[in-house]
Every structure is written in structure tokens, then in C-alpha cells.
Amino acid sequence: MKIKNIVSLTLICFAIGNLFAQNPWPKTTETAKPWTRWWWMGNAVDEKGLDKQLTTLNKVGFGGVEIVPIYGAKGFENKYINYLSPEWMKMLQFTTSKAKSLNMGVDMAVGTGWPIGGSQVDEQDAATKMIVQTYTISSGEKFSDKIVLKDEKQKNLKTIKLDIVTAYNEKNEAVVLTDKVGSEGFLNWKPGSGKWTIYAVFVGKTLQKVKRAAPGGEGYTLDHFSPDATKDYLRTFDKAFGNSNYGIRSFFNDSYEVYNADWTPDFLSEFKKRRGYDLSPFIKYLVSNEENEIAGRVKSDYRETLSELILNNFTKDFTNWAHSKNSKNTNQAHGSPGNLLDLYAAVDIPESETFGSSIFEIPGLKRDSSDIQKSDMPDFNMLKFASSAANVTGKKLTSNETFTWLTEHFKTSWSQAKPEVEQVFLSGINHVFYHGTTYTPVDVKFPGWLFYASVNFVPENSLWPHLKGLNSYIERTQSVLQSGKSDNELLMYWPIYDQWASPKGKDVTFKVHNVEKWLQPTAMYENLNKLSKMGYSLDMISDKMIGESKSENQKIYSNEGSEYQVLIIPELTYLPESTLKSILDLAQNGASIIFQNKPKDIPGNFEVEKRRTQLKALWNQIQFQNQVGNLKAASFGKGKIVLSSDVAKALEYLKIEREELTDTGLKFVRRKFDGGKYYYIVNHTSKEINQNILLNFIGKQVTLMNPENGDYGLAQTQNNSVRVQLKSGESLIIKNTEDIYTSIPNWYYSEKTDAPIGLNQPWQLSFKEGGPELPKTRALKKLEPWTNFTEDASTQSFSGTGVYTTNLKLKKKSADDYLLKFDKLYESAKVIVNGQDAGIVWSIPFEINVGKYLKKGKNTIQIEVCNLMANRIRYMDQNKIVWRNYNEINFVNIDYKAFDASNWKVQPSGLEGEIQLIPIHFSK
Template sequence: MKIQSIFKIGIFCFTFGNLSAQNPWPKITETAKPWTRWWWMGNAVDEKGLDKQLTTLNEAGFGGVEIVPIYGVKGFENQYIKYLSPEWMQMLQFTTNKAKSLNMGVDMAVGTGWPIGGPQVDEEDAATKMIVQTYTISSGEKFSEKIILKDQKQKDLKTIKLDIVTAYNEKNEAVILTDKITNDGFLNWNPDSGKWTIYAVFIGKTLQKVKRAAPGGEGYTLDHFSPNAVKDYLNTFDKAFGNSNYGIRSFFNDSYEVYNADWTPDFKNEFKKRRGYDLSPYIKYLVSNEENEIAGRIKSDYRETLSELILDNFTKDFTHWAHSKNSKNTNQAHGSPGNLLDLYAAVDIPESETFGSSIFDIPGLRRDSADIQKSDIPDFNMLKFASSAANVSGKQLISNETFTWLTEHFKTSWSQAKPEVEQVFLSGINHVFYHGTTYTPADVSFPGWLFYASVNFVPENSLWPHLTGLNSYVARTQSILQSGKSDNELLMYWPIYDQWANPKGKDVTFKVHNVEKWLQPTPMYENLTKLNKMGYSLDMISDKMIGESTSEDQKIQTVKEGSSYQVLIIPELTYLQETTLNNILKLAQNGASVIFQNVPKDIPGNFEVEKRRAKLKSLWAQIPFQIQSENMKIATFGKGKIVLSSDIEKGLEYLKIQREKLTETGLKFVRRQFDGGKYYFIVNHTAKDINQFIPLNYAGKQAVIMNPENGNSGVAETQNNSVRIQLKPGQSLILKNSETVDHSITKWKYIEKADSPISLNKAWQLTFKEGGPELPKSKKIKKLEPWTNFLEDPATQSFSGTGVYTTTLNLKKKNANDYLLKFDKLYESAKVIVNGQEAGIVWSIPFEINIGKYLKKGKNTIQIEVCNLMANRIRYMDQNKIQWRNYHEINFVNIDYKAFDASKWKVQPSGLDGEILLFPLYYSK
């Protein structure tokens, strides 16, 4: 073998293999294909436009759409359709019927814009907040002030109610005065001595309304903590849908972005029922800025109650409602004041989101600082909350709102999208929804209707002809990631009480946009990051999930349909429920292995603190630890083992848990198990070529390499539980490692040698196929250049569309096994046509394609159809003040949420640049 020689040459090609006689790929279902969020602007849809766009989306490789109505376009008001009206339902029925005929699926949001709300949300059901007013009173002093709400914004509301009134003296002794207030606000109480501060808590309203609402969807946002409010809200859909689900696969709820909602009318009673004591004597510690132990305990109980209310009264009820319609539900839990793991697990399809642009080491991957969000970088561990919940609770699909604000408008290439979606896959997610596609009527001209926060997956996008490259890649990859079960071996407990016990602030929301505050500074995060980099695969688990888990055959089984795990890790923490410790010990008793990073210090909350604290200590004392080494204690506990060490890695070594050493190369992976084997999805996001045998914990009896870019496959070379792979930066592969051997699959073709390349540095004919505002003139060029270099033709500066570079190649001999066409610089993607036959689409880094089977000895014609960005045409339109953005509400903003203006943009290079080289390749025998 000549692996090293190829590595030095650096041109080995992953894109080859062969389509086997026995196709190892699962069937590409509509769910495996990417879906897209489909905005209906003003609900101004009609059957002609719906038919056209669904057909176009289907042809581009989409498996489904997610309908989200939003604000409308100016000038089309007479075409608006009121949300959930009979006419709107008719359009929905047409959509689902058409989609079904195309083997596509349809989801829809339970509301317009976000967060959910609308005209059916009356004042009583609207998002609720506590409003606190303080007063002082001394003994012997007449208190004449009325205890009534002073907030002028709330004065006209009919549901305002005084909920709690408590007085505190200088010794912090409390007297509850709620029943001492008359209906007109007078206080019937005088203290016997001292000076007192009165805290009055009113039930108020946030007054927040639906953001980006569609016609017929305007109104207050919902009180997610109230079961009656949720029931009333969903009743509107019951009336519209009747006994039918109108063909909806799943009803969708967007991320929780309800601001200042920290109360609900029945909160006081719910708190007492759930926490075991009355909150009224402690209200001062919740609403004041005191930072002491009792404040932390009260706030922990308050936050836990909010979490349970949104779980029980909204999330679970939403799921039950969707099931009553014979549909599923999809929910974005992030942003809410609740345990994200439990909230994600309570729905059929947990959904996370990416927002902004990630950083990768892939050479040539464009990431212009002027075109990205400055603060938002998608966080890998944040993505894992949704996949962890799904894996632990046995959900097959985990979705993701993908590519939100990936770059500035009109500047996103498909090559930039590939590593971003791969990071989503690596986190365990397997059902992506692009963000997104805007419905445009059939007769609206370029650029059609557009949504302000999206990558434009619309037919008007000049890159659209090559979108099938990205979409087929996603479909093949997801067909694997939706097969079998997740194969993560470790569980990491989320110490949420350490978050909830923080005496600062009041409610705590776990948002995508502030992970640097609540997630990244934690020991759990540090452990997740370190262990993942080392090659361990992890899911997170909550207190509730631990309580629902069992232990059998030395493994932890979360639920019957869920995954099984080898070790439960309790990262460094302060607070642990005594009930959770008891459940952990039960798991160990029955054979589980557990690692504690430290001794739990205390119990959270303010109920029977001493009794529960003693219970925690008593349970811990039952563990018969023996000193193993300086930083490790071990205990045999029943059938299981418990390790106490600040060094989790050492604990895993002691327990003989193997990591995947392939990560030492810089490769990333995610693993799935199926009956008789395992899949590995492996990605090279490094700056270096990988051309070597990589070790695997599971190699099976046969390893098949599968290329998700083109569907090729072949049996890999293996030795000593290692598999030979060749991956350039930006490439990925799937390994199917099986216990059975399929002799019909031929060998994977590894590139062992390459002859000196043939340069296509010659004359080319440049023509233009489609696009606008007008086609540039055809031109003969002596060498490859972007068409934007030809300043003598003004049309080249404004054109967005497809340019075709054509040349001939005289191949004197054709004796290599294959030929690799490699681009130097490509702006942005290309279809390669050799001798009239389509060889494929070049859309991702590295920009190269195998064309050997299309070449012949002698004269060959090579055509390269290049699509560029929309940016130059939009720049032209803004420079010439051509109106194209004319929307109600936010209209259209740039990546910094300022008024969009492309008139001062530089012309984006478009076409081909540098050299194109043709490498003769030779395979291993």
C-alpha cells in the first residue's frame, strides 16, 4: 500500500467508490429529505401559487413544508386571507392534498408569527406577570394610602387582582395581610411595634402581543402556565379543524419568547400544592434583591414551579391535543423557564435551532466578518439538549430550525451550509428544517417575497439550480441518522438546581442566545466539551428521567423505547435532590455504573430543609467508598459500581469505558446502532487531509464506506479493528459496520497514485444561460476569470444567474482509472457537463468532481455551468432604487437588524477563477 505517498500528493479523492449490486442505503423517505419553513405572508396564497411552489420544492428534493403565516406585503391587502377562516382552511386542504400527491408532508404552526397567541387570547388568558409595590408602616402611624395598582399601563385591565400582601419588620418577621385589604384597597391592620415594609403582589399582564403576526393572528401572547388559557387557545383550532387534521403531520410551536411572564393567576395555590408550603410569608425573598441562602432556596422553588407548570399545563396538553387530531407535535423548548430536557421529551418531535455562523477550520470556507452575526455562534452542546431528550425518551425524530441568519442576505452559498448542517447532525439531530422559504405568488417578479431572517431557499435564488446537491446530501445522511437508535454510551446529569438556586434575579429562562451566561460557565458544559473531544458520546439527563430509568445487564435503560447507557455521570454540583440521589443509588444497586465528580453539598429548596438534608447525607453515607488512588474513591454498591473523582476521564478508564480514538485525528463522528451493526457518520472539519487507518470501537465483520454526496459505496479495507479512510477537509462519509458480510458489494476504490495534472489553462467560451436583470454578452476568454472581472460589460456587475464556461480538451491517452476535475476558485457552485453528459454538481469544499467515465480519448467538450449569489442583482436594484422590499411590520432588515441597503456593497466575484486541473487517478488493486 502507498497511503503515505498519496497523502503527500494530497489529491486523493473521496468521491469515488461504486454503486454496489446490493444497495446499502436505506430508502429515502419524505422524512429523510430536508423540509423547509414556509412563510405565508399575509396568507395571500392561492391554488395556482401553492401548486407551483410545492411542485418546485418537490423537484428540488424537499420532503415537506412547515406553514408559518406572518405579516403581509404592501399592495396585496385585498388578497389577504384571515387566519383559520373557512377560506384559509380551504387553502390548507389544497396544500396538503397537493403535497400528498407529491409524496411530501405538511406541518403547520399553531399560531402566526411568534410566540403563540392571537385574537382568541383574551385578557384573562394573556401572558401574566407579577407586579410588586412596597409600602412602609410604623406602629402608631395611620396608614391612609390605598394598596391599589399604580401602573398606568394596567389600569384599564379588568383582570388585575391583588394576590399576596405580606409585611416584614426589621427582624424579618412576616405577617400575611392579604385578607386585611378591603375591596377598595384600604389596609385594616396596624403593627403593635416597630417599622414594617409591606410587599403587595398584583396579578398583572405583560401586554406582549404576537410578533410578526399574520392577518387574523394578531393579539396577546398566551399564558403558558395556565391550563385554562391553553385549553381556550387550542379550542380555536378545534373549531376550525373539526374532527379532521386536514392532512397535517405535526403541529409546531416556535421557541418560547414570552418576555416578563413570571406568574399566573393560580400560581400561589400551585406553589403550595407542588412545594409543600405557602409562598406568602417568603414573598420578600423572591421579589427583592437580597442575595442570601433563603432567597436562593425560595427562588429555586419558584423556578421549579414555573418549570412544572409549563410542562404540565402547556407542553403535555399540547401533545395530548395533537394526538386527539391523529397528528404529532413539534416543540422548541428553548427560551422557556423550564427544564429543557423534560420539555423536549414531552413532545413527539423535539426541535432545536441554529442561529448565526459557526467557526470551522476548513480551508477556503468563506466567513466574512461583515456578513455574520457578531454575537451568535451556534453552540454544539446547546443542540444536544433536544437530541438528548429524544434519545433518552425514545423519540425517533429530532428536528432543527437550520441556517437562521447564517450570513447576510443573498450571500449564503451551499458550501457554507454544508458544515453547518453537519454540526447539527453530529449533535444527534436527524430531521432538519431549512430557514427557509417564503411563498411567492406565481406572477411576482424577482426576487419574489422574502422573509427578513432567512437564508433564501426560494426558486428565485440564483443558486437554486444547484440546491439538489445539498438536498440529496442531506437526504442520504438523514436516511442513515433516522435508522436504528442512537448509540451514545454516557449519560450526563444536568444539575439544574445549581441554576435555579442562584439568588440573583427572579425567573430563569434557558435561551439559545445567552448560553455564555447559563450554560458555558458550568462544570457540566466543560465536561461535555472535553469528553466529546476525547471521543466519548454523551446524552444529558434530568432528575425526572433518572427517576424513570432502570438498570439491567450492567446498563442504564431510560425508557423501553429509549437508548441504554453504560455510565451515569454526575458533574460537579452544589445541590442534589435527596430523591434523585436515592434513584441513582437504586440504579447502582441493580448494576449501573455511576461517577460523581464531587460530594453533593446540599439539597435545593426551602421545604423541610433539615430533614431532607439529613436524608441526603444518610443516603451518601451508605456508599462504602474505598480509596483507589489519590483522586479516586470507588465503591461496589449492590450489583453496580460508584466512583468518586474530580477526574471523570480517570473514572471512565477505571470502569473500562472505551472512547473512540478516531477523534485524535480531529475527525468528528456520531454513531447509530441497528440490528446487526453500527453506523458511523464521520466528518473532517479540520484543515488537514486524513488518509489512514482509523481505529473504531466497533468494526464488525464488514465495513462499507458510503458517500452521502453521491450515493456511492464499497467495502472498506480493515485491519485490527481499524478502517482505512480518505477524507479531505470539508468531506464526510458513513461507515456501515455489520456482523454479516454482503459479498455482492464490491471493494471501495482508494486512490493510490496520481499522475501530473493536466491544466485547463486555455481559451474558454463564456455565455450566459439564465438570470438577470439582463444577460451579459458572450465572450471568448484566454484564461479562466470571474465574469465580474469584465468591467467593459456593465451587465457583468449586476448579473445573478448562470454563466457557462466551455472549452475542449484533447486527451491523448486514457489509461488512468479515473480523472479528477479540481477547481481552484469557484463562485459559488457548478454543474459539470462532459461531452453532453451531466457529471454532477460541484457545490461544497473541496470543489472537485470525478469525470473519468464521461471522458474519451481525443477531443472532449467540457461545460461548467456556474451559479453565483443573488447579491449583485440586489445591489443593482438598490443602486437604481428599484422597489423590491415593501412589507408591513419589520419590512426587511440586514443581519444587524438595521434597514437593509445593498447599494454600497462591493461586487461579489462570480464564476471561475484560477486554474482547473485534471488529475489522472489510479486505484488500489
């Protein structure tokens, strides 16, 4: 009996299972924290400086660094260290050991500057291009010219070879003459009749060298299409690293920026092996400006071959090599002449990037047109290529190079960074790298060493004391976004063959800087925007991924990836018959498919009629029936296929639910984990949201979590809705669980506010830290920026921390909480109430709850305000103080012109307007 009671008690305890107190935030990791790209200028690093900077980065909440060696500062040449030399490896070993002691991670670039290359890349392995020369010959004429390369820049190269010689007459009849050309370039051929144009293709070199190279990293850029070149390149790292990875978590490769690389020495044989025919008789259609069907088909095959070569001969080999070192790899695929989805998916951590500044509707958010890139703006759907590849193939992390050229130097506030990184998160990315932080020796004066394209996440930045606010926000958010799996319900096929089939140009590169040419004009892009605004969650999928996917229980999935409800084929012209067969196989096993139109043709120039017939036969297997609303549908095996130009109506027909919360203007991304789902929700609208919002999934317990300060509490729910209060610029995480946890307090909803208390009394303004000198302390009759006091020159040049102090007499403390609300804040503030740290105010809306620190009677309020670096840099340039003195590009402004801040206007600094203390009453 006693044993039975013990068992019963155990069962009772097990039954209530998760009925216990638990902090709902996931356990944080070094990966959840933001990382930063760490520029080693000239590799002029030492142990003292490395120790100091890593410790400093750790204190403000960085989880890791990504080492990228770069050109150096002038005057420090004697401290330069050659890349991968024994001394450099010693510095790397110190870095990883110190980082490990701080629970930080270290990544490093497989090269200096960009794109990858260096002294180990000899002529044979250097980026390669085709060089085309044309000649004419008529019947009866003797060809007196010699078919030899005329490019003076190439003449001294040893690897130049003649690859193709093909002649065409006026009827476009082709004769391949490659074997008719002797070693001296003489052509042993006479045409029987007519006039002929001869196309000669030479294997040449781009001669491009590594951009912004560090000492020891100078040299040619790599031929990414050659497996031998990749192996040769990585062999240098094998020699330097030996059997160790030196503590490197992931080896990093920057975006593909290899210009004019459109060939490789064995391209002809690779083309024939992969496309099924010899390119030589069709070379005219590739290299000339003719725009006809054959040209489009040949170019499609050429572009597909380049894609396969960079995937198989570089990206996969890079991944395998990193694994051989027991490390991961990170790759920025964008810019490549290949299928970005497949390239991103072939690595451990796909990485995208943001470049420039986005437009948000958030009132009060700074966006000065003179301080931003005129042409570049991050594109949300461009970001989704990396996260889509990760989600479809089961990668846990998608990273992003974040904040590149967000604003002009020294003018970026943390409040401007917040919505930009939120857009990155909403795209499905969950592992951000700041761009960036520059190593500075301990004895280098302000502003230290700086890199020309970065937001300055450096200790010398006057905003540094408040960076912990942004970092903590990112850490909490990423701890959620790295949990479980993505929970997107739709797959959108990328019709890349429509891009490849264009008869214009030659190679096609998919860059972040020209999305207006290749991405935004497409039907896929239109669908992505429309469906996202409607509340659907989407990932993109490639032909290769479709072929590797399975269907079961009406879901589509890959081996390790997310599950999806529907595959959408947007409006297109070209679809390979093999892809259509894979799509039908998915439907046969239960998948739901939406076609926006009937595929018109197959891509490529191999067995065109045969493959057209196969495409038609496959399509004819679908027996469509007319439905209401100009929509056709067919049962296909266990699945369904819908044909409709209106994808939204097709989704409605298939009963695929959308998240109606987007009707309010809110944006979201959703994750699923065992026993529940997370919703990360952001208000980028211009209005406050205070209402119940519908969710497609409501668990037994709904917890609201504030990623900015870590607060959490049980939400008010009604049917399938959750009550949400979000001001413009705010974000929230909703955790839905089937388990029930006790000791979680109720979420505090603000029901009403009493009349605000205006802090219009006198203030004292003093200065804590910064330079070039501290302005004098002064008494203020009212709050105003310290830059208003023009009679004191030091206030115009000061960058640092100013402290506003006042006393407040609170007659009674009857409200549930008190909100300290700023009118204008330049740029961020730490609030101290009665000697207690109340927190950092760094983002819109500029306000903070301080009720628990207040008391009845006298209260002392201190507000430590940090301003931008801009005013101090302006002072230095006006006074000809040398601070930018670098090799290579030196230091440029946002328009890539010589930097000069001497004519800048003084940036307002401090507090302006009225600060209000607002009594708040919560719902009970």
C-alpha cells in the first residue's frame, strides 16, 4: 500500500508535468547574441590589443567575432603581419583561446578583403574569361591573318589558349575549325562558297586582384568554376592550420564580386557533359548580340552550366573542406552567376546582407536623405533567398551582414538600427553580424582605426555605453528565432530559367545591388509581396530542391527541413520537364500544387522537340475541371493541382489559412517547437495597435514576451485572439504552448493614464566622458540640447555623455506604474532614478517604465545622454587633425568620395522639449 501511494504521488507529479515556474525565454547562447565582423587592418594586431577588445566586446553583449583581414593604416607598416604566417596563426590562436574563455565564438574569412584570392592563386587558378575575336573570309580568298590573341594585357600570360574556332556563313551554317588552326595561328581552311565570319574564343584571364587585400593576401582572384583552383587555394590553409581548426567555428566567404569571369579552361567539356551537346557550333549565339530563340536557348544552357560549376567545383568543395577541419562554413552566394537557392543551401550557414537604408513609417525615425545611399535599399525578398534555402534544407542558422552603409559615417543611432535589423529577422534570418568593428591598437588615439563602409561598432563610438540596449534586444529575439523550426506554410518556385533564357548579355549574376533588374519585375516577386501582406508565410524553392523533396500526409518536406502545405508555381514561360515530373510526383503522394499558368516551353537547346513533347504529355496527365471564380482544379493521386492566375483565390480554394493579424499592418515571423509556436511581431506602422489580434494557433497558455527588456506575462485571450498593445516601433513575442507553466504573472495591459506630470523644473547639465574636452557644468531653466549653447565652443564639438539631473517631488504614488516619456532624445539615454539603474532608452518610442524606482516625496532623476560621433569628427576636420590615414582606399564618404566633415552642420545633442512622467493603471 505504501508503495502504491508513492507510485500514485509520482504519477500525480508527472501528470501536472510542466505545472511549474519557468522563465519562458529560451536559454541564451553565444550564437543568440549578435556577432560582429572584425576588421584586422594590416593584420597589425597584438595580444594586448586583442585581449582588450575581445573583453570590451564581451561586456556589451557580443557573442562572437568574424575576422576579416584588410588593408592597413599608414605609419604602422612595421607592425603588419602576413596573412597565415606563423606569427599570424599565433595571433589567431590567442584570439580563439581568449574568446573561448569569454564564451565567445570566432569565425574567419578564407581570404583577405574580397573576393577570395591571394598570393597562392597562380595564373592557372586565376579567374578566367573568354576573349572573342572575329575574322572574315570569302570563298577563293586566302586567309592571311593569324588567329592569335591580340589583347596586349594577356600576351605575356602562359596559360592562354585557343578554345573554339567556328565559322558561319550568311545562312548561319556553322563549321567548327578549331583543329584547323596550327600552333602559330595559321588557319588551314578555305570556304567553298560565300562569305564567312570566324569566331575565335580564347581562354584568357580577368586579371582582377583581391580588393582591399591585407598584407600576405595580395594576388589574383580565384576561378570559382575550377575544382583544381579551389583545391589549390584551400591547400594553403591546410598548410597553415595543419590538423587543427585553431578554434574556428565557421570559415567565411564574402559575396561573389568576381568581374568578367565567364569561362574556365575545361568549360567546353563540362558543357557537353552536362548539357548533352557541343557548344562549339553554337558559339556565335553566345558571344554575339543576336536576340533570337536559339541565342536564348544556348545562353540558358551556358548559364545553367556556370551555375552547376560554381556549385559543385567551389561551394560544395568549400563545405567539405570546412568539415574536414571539424568546422562549419558560411557563404554569401549573392552576386554569383548561379542559382542562389542551391548555392546558399550547399553550406552550413547561408549568409545574406543588407546594404543601405530602408524606409519605415515610424514617426520620429531619422532618415536624412543627405546621409543615405541614393540607390541602394535593402530588399526584403532578396533576404529571403538565404533564409529560404536554410528553411527548406534544415539549416538551423541563417546569418546576415547587417547595417553596411546604413547611414553616413558617425551619424547612425541605435534607434535607426532597430527597424533595419527587425526587417532582417522578419525575413527569416536569425543570426546577425554587425558590419562592423575595426581592431584598434591600445595606443591609437580617438577615433581609432575605422573601416570605410561600416557603421562604427567600436568602443570609441560615443554611443558605445548604450550599445548593450540594442545587443540585448537582438540576443533575446535571436534566442527565440533560433529555437525550433521555421513555420512557413507556402513554397514559391523560383523560375530561374526565365532569367537564364534571356537572349541579352552573356552571364547573369544575381546581385543585391540590381534587384530592380532581375527580381522585382518578376511575377514571383509580385506574389511574394502580395501574399506576405495578406498574412501568408513563404519560402522559395529551386528545381533541385523540388527534385529532392517528398510528400506525405499532405505536407511537402525535405529530409531535415520544414514542412509546407502548398507549392506555388508562379507565372512563367520555361519549366524543365524533369521539374514538372517532380512536381507531379509530389502531387501523386498528397501535395497541393498551384500553377499560375500553364508552362509554355522547356528551356535549353538539347533535344528541344523531344523534351517539349515530354512536357506536354506530363501536363496532359492533369485532368482539370472548371471551378467557381475562373479557377481550374484537378485531383492528382492523393493530392490536388489548381490552375489560377489569382494565387490568393487558389489558396482560399485549398482552404489554406492566412494570418489575419497582417490586416492591422503588423508584420510577423513564426517558429514552431515541440508543444507550441512562437510569433515574433513588429509594428512598423505609423499607428499604435491596441486590440485583439487573431492567430492561427492558440495554445493552452499564451505568454507575451518583450524582447527589449525581457519582461513577460500571461496574455489576455479570447477565442482565437490575443490582446496586443504595440506602439509604433515596438515589437513583441507571443509564445503559445500546449503545456501550462505556473508562477508566470499576468501581462500588464495599460488601461488608462492619469494626467502627465511635466518635468518643467530646473535641471543641471554636466558632462561625464567624451571629448575633445568636457563642456562646463551649467544650470538649466528648461531642458534643451547642449548644442544650443553656442557661446561655449566645446558644446559644438563634444561627443560623449552629458548628464541631465533634476529632483521631483511626488506627492503620492497611487498609479500601478509610471512611464518616463521623452519628447526629443539625441540619441540615447541611461535613466537613473534615486541611484538605481532603470534601463537604457535607445529606440522609438523613447520611453521607459520607472514606477518601481520612484518613491513618495523627493526623487532624483539622472538622464545620461550619449550623442553621435559626428560633432567631434567635424571639429577634427575643421582643425586639420589627421585621423584618416590608411592605405588603399583610405576613408570615403557614403558616396565613395573623399571624406570631409568640416562643412557638416552641428548635430543636435542631448534632450529637447518636455519630459513627462505619466501615471499608468493596469487592467486587473
